[in-house]
Amino acid sequence: MRHLIGIEDLSVAEIEALVATAEDIIDNPAKYAEVCHGKKLASLFYEPSTRTRLSFEAAMIELGGSVIGFSEAQSSSAAKGESVADTAKVISCFADIMVMRHFKEGAPMVASLNATVPVINAGDGGHNHPTQTLTDLLTIKREKGRFDNLTVGLCGDLKFGRTVHSLIAALSRYTGIKFVLISPTELMIPDYIKHDIIEKNGIDYVETTDLEAVMPELDILYMTRVQRERFFNEQDYIRLKDSYILSQSKLNLAKSDCIVMHPLPRVNEITVEVDSDPRACYFKQVLYGKYIRMALIKMLLEAAK
Numbered sequence: 001m002r003h004l005i006g007i008e009d010l011s012v013a014e015i016e017a018l019v020a021t022a023e024d025i026i027d028n029p030a031k032y033a034e035v036c037h038g039k040k041l042a043s044l045f046y047e048p049s050t051r052t053r054l055s056f057e058a059a060m061i062e063l064g065g066s067v068i069g070f071s072e073a074q075s076s077s078a079a080k081g082e083s084v085a086d087t088a089k090v091i092s093c094f095a096d097i098m099v100m101r102h103f104k105e106g107a108p109m110v111a112s113l114n115a116t117v118p119v120i121n122a123g124d125g126g127h128n129h130p131t132q133t134l135t136d137l138l139t140i141k142r143e144k145g146r147f148d149n150l151t152v153g154l155c156g157d158l159k160f161g162r163t164v165h166s167l168i169a170a171l172s173r174y175t176g177i178k179f180v181l182i183s184p185t186e187l188m189i190p191d192y193i194k195h196d197i198i199e200k201n202g203i204d205y206v207e208t209t210d211l212e213a214v215m216p217e218l219d220i221l222y223m224t225r226v227q228r229e230r231f232f233n234e235q236d237y238i239r240l241k242d243s244y245i246l247s248q249s250k251l252n253l254a255k256s257d258c259i260v261m262h263p264l265p266r267v268n269e270i271t272v273e274v275d276s277d278p279r280a281c282y283f284k285q286v287l288y289g290k291y292i293r294m295a296l297i298k299m300l301l302e303a304a305k
């Protein structure tokens with residue numbers, strides 16, 4: 001039984017195969033319209049989501065399957081105290097595959113240890129978000145044409161930003177990568193990511209608080225939101241929330257082929273005027289998310305046969 005809990009669960013070859021399948025789905029959607037006929041996806045969202053939940057649901061429908069689930073913990077028996085382990089056993093009776101977003105780090109892992117169907121982590125607390133990473137990788141492949149020899153600026157909340165943690169893990173497997181880690185000192189990348197992933201893989205990196213100074217060297221600028229829901233103290237959130245705002249004048253400092261990515265939702269960190277710049281890729285990124293999730297559902301269901 002294959003699950004996807006962290007991006008490390010997939011080899012480089014498997015990730016590249018998923019990207020290739022997603023690209024084939026983009027070119028030949030009719031070929032995939034019935035591959036999940038008769039299969040059910042359970043969509044278990046204990047935390048809010050727009051893109052991840054609806055892209056998974058759209059993905060399953062476009063593969064010819066159907067969807068069951070809930071979009072808030074309060075409408076499930078979690079509100080009565082049911083454990084994630086028991087929920088995973090129960091859902092295995094109803095669905096062929098399940099996707100789980102949870103506010104607690106490790107909850108999808110617990111589900112995978114108790115389920116008899118594949119489990120996909122759709123984001124667990126401040127820990128991991130592997131299908132966002134697959135989305136990001138497909139975006140990079142489509143927009144930059146390669147995964148190696150890239151200078152990647154990661155900007156904003158690098159401490160709690162699970163999308164950043166998973167993307168660093170994925171790109172650290174490639175050569176010629178340089179990370180430019182741009183954050184306020186309070187939201188710097190955790191030491192375990194720096195030491196156990198970036199340094200262990202011999203990846204070049206710098207840490208800075210100055211976005212404008214590094215803008216000209218970037219091939220990719222990956223903006224992130226300062227996440228109110230991860231702060232214990234509202235005053236800290238208010239002080240840090242507008243640390244970085246990408247405006248058109250700042251983007252004008254970047255290379256003509258630099259791409260701007262963002263997992264979304266955006267609050268203030270990219271001004272709306274940037275949306276019409278051809279380098280802004282974040283809405284294309286949303287659409288790529290549906291195609292890569294189609295490829296992932298197909299792969300995990302085939303592995304479970």
Ligand code: CP
Nearest residue numbers: 049050051052263264
């Ligand atoms: N990128 C992302 O995870 O968005 P949602 O929270 O809307 O799913």
